[in-house]
Amino acid sequence: MSAGQNLPLWVQDREEVLKSDDGVEWRYGERPDYSRINEFQEKERKFNHAEASLNAIAHNLVKTFEMEASFKTNPQQWLSVVEGKFRMSTNGGPEYTARDIVDEGTYNLFLGDSEQYSASDEDFESSYNLFHTAFPNGFHWELIEVVAGPPKVVFKWRHWGSFKGAFKNHQPTEETIEIVGLSIAKVTEDLKIESVEHFFDTHEFLTKLNSGRNT
Numbered sequence: 001m002s003a004g005q006n007l008p009l010w011v012q013d014r015e016e017v018l019k020s021d022d023g024v025e026w027r028y029g030e031r032p033d034y035s036r037i038n039e040f041q042e043k044e045r046k047f048n049h050a051e052a053s054l055n056a057i058a059h060n061l062v063k064t065f066e067m068e069a070s071f072k073t074n075p076q077q078w079l080s081v082v083e084g085k086f087r088m089s090t091n092g093g094p095e096y097t098a099r100d101i102v103d104e105g106t107y108n109l110f111l112g113d114s115e116q117y118s119a120s121d122e123d124f125e126s127s128y129n130l131f132h133t134a135f136p137n138g139f140h141w142e143l144i145e146v147v148a149g150p151p152k153v154v155f156k157w158r159h160w161g162s163f164k165g166a167f168k169n170h171q172p173t174e175e176t177i178e179i180v181g182l183s184i185a186k187v188t189e190d191l192k193i194e195s196v197e198h199f200f201d202t203h204e205f206l207t208k209l210n211s212g213r214n215t
Contacts, residue, residue: 141159
């Protein structure tokens with residue numbers, strides 16, 4: 001993975017991936033426009049990784065995966081994963097397929113059922129709208145650092161956003177909510193994800209979202 005190597009499309013910048021959309025089955029009928037979200041992320045990000053470095057490659061791969069999980073409804077068209085083999089889990093919980101993600105959404109699969117959030121009562125659309133209402137300027141993701149390289153890539157990351165919209169019946173606190181986590185991704189020689197395990201504190205995240213004044 002040297003800097004001079006020609007890198008696969010799915011580990012290049014997400015905007016480059018979005019240019020290659022011939023025949024893609026987009027969730028809302030057209031490719032997503034990240035221009036507004038990109039502006040906020042560039043202002044607020046803390047880490048800038050050297051182009052073609054292992055950190056940059058891992059960052060771009062996850063961003064591509066995140067986009068595909070949210071907007072590509074046909075898993076066979078995902079570039080970032082090994083189609084048919086990919087599995088994802090959170091905090092040692094159940095393993096999910098790409099089809100599970102398309103049907104249920106990452107928020108539901110990440111958070112599951114608890115006193116603070118009931119994934120069983122939400123579907124992809126309702127969970128997407130719930131969190132995008134709470135974070136109208138985006139709930140951003142960036143890689144902090146790669147701890148260990150392939151074929152098992154261990155990396156630290158942060159998710160953050162400004163809690164400026166209501167979360168269910170809780171009024172926004174206007175604070176920046178941040179999650180810091182660690183993931184372990186098994187990748188192929190051509191840098192597609194076979195499996196990924198995420199580890200982060202779901203309780204702390206939901207506690208902050210439920211701390212706003214009730215309506």
